[in-house]
Amino acid sequence: MARPKTASLTAEAVVQTAIELIGEHGLEGFSMPKLAAALDVRTPSIYHYFANRDALLEAVARTVATPDAPPAVPDGGDWTDYLIGQSVALRRAIVAHPHCGPLLIRFMPRDNMFGEYEQMCRFLAASGVPAALHVHIVDGLTALTMGAAILVENAADYADSGQGPSPDTESHPELRRALDTIEGTTADELFESYLRTFLDGVLRRA
Template identity: 40%
Template sequence: MARPSKPLISRATAVAASIEIIDSEGLDAFSLPRLAKHLGVRAPSLYHHFSDKSEILSAVAQHIAGAIAIPRRKPGPDWPEYFVALSSNLRRSILKHRNAAPILLQYLPRDLLIGSYEETARFLEASNVPTRLHVQILDGMERLTLGAVLTEAMRKPSTKSTIFPNVDPESQPLLTRALAENEMTSKQLFEEMVRSFLYGVMRNETVD
């Protein structure tokens, strides 16, 4: 079937529709015919903007990762809080689209949004973080954030009482007590994990 001479839809419309399908029906339900049907066009219309399904999924990943708000924080000694806020914003964006979360493992933010990593490296430099630590921080932050958030996204929405599901008070009394005494939400635990990593990097730098 020939491609229409003029595009019937925009690239942004196709990406938004793709996310709608994945959100409501799941990643396995997504296909070019399904997307075309959702948009009320024939599949060849999609090829004005995308070469194949892979390119659409890449655009979906870029939209989810690129839609986060950039923290308004000046460079300085409390620079780790910039990353805490940035990671928290990415977590929120991914959890809004849980079914699409696995796409970010195939299309990593560093591959889609490398310009933003340059900006972040500039922020680190302005905060007097040694350049030799930048890759450790940037690489570690992406791995840590995606690993934690995708694990959370694959489960049902977590609450404090389901951080460790299926705990039996009789056979796991220590874990049961730890859960009872935990006062942090999943979001707070995530943010503290990020802080621990970043301040740990700087602490090791000081010790060395």
């Protein structure tokens, strides 16, 4: 790992290096002295940007939970497609850093929560979705996305075309038959189908 000069140290560099170290060694192997060594600085230099370890880990969680390229707000498009695109992008961003996933449970970014929820409710209202459904949609999508991201794998990984282990037919015949029905489906596609099922259910109840 390249070591930046002290003069070029920034909060963003500290966070990105922390993400790399956690990815390499896990949370258990992460420490502020190790981070300082990777940055080629003394440990107190890090505290110039972050008051303590928890403050840094909170910044790590916020960065990991921010997709690089969130979908653009559609102009007159289907609101369900937009929300599902957002959720898929968020899950993909978190899954890319599996060792950081547990941080989202402890350090769920909440500083902009009301602002983000307000923006989402305005979008739903402008799309003609009744206010009575807004909390169900926003809360439900958040719970599904965070849960699916922290679990990392889903059933698509256990199909023959997936990256995880696959059950054999003799020991698990019904599970094997069920997995065969999603053969060739990617983890993102399967997750998207979960979201559509959830949204369809919310709309049917309305």
